Amino acid sequence: MTMDPTTRTEIEAAAFRRLVRHLNADRLDVQNIDLMTLAGFCRNCLGDWYREAAAERGIALDKDAAREAIYGEPFSEWKAKHQKPATPEQLAAFEAAQKTHG
DSSP: OOOOHHHHHHHHHHHHHHHHHIIIIIOTTSOHHHHHHHHSOOHHHHHHHHHHHHHHTTOOOOHHHHHHHHHSSOHHHHHHHHOOOOOHHHHHHHHHHHHHHO
């Protein structure tokens, strides 16, 4: 299928927004450590990638502003509402996964 670059960018942006909405509205039960363990990325990584993409375009965002763009609120507020302390099992799985995700 052939698609013009603008349409492709619009579709990619829509898919990205849906992923962010899914992670922050539909799957609040999934902790960042679990995402990191299973997928090698988490909501914070999305914030980092967002900040890097902005920097590539000459837009300076700090880590907090980029995370707020992903979380839809300051990270500290989101964390207080939704992030639970990691269990010993989660930490062990994360450490094991780091060897494969490198």
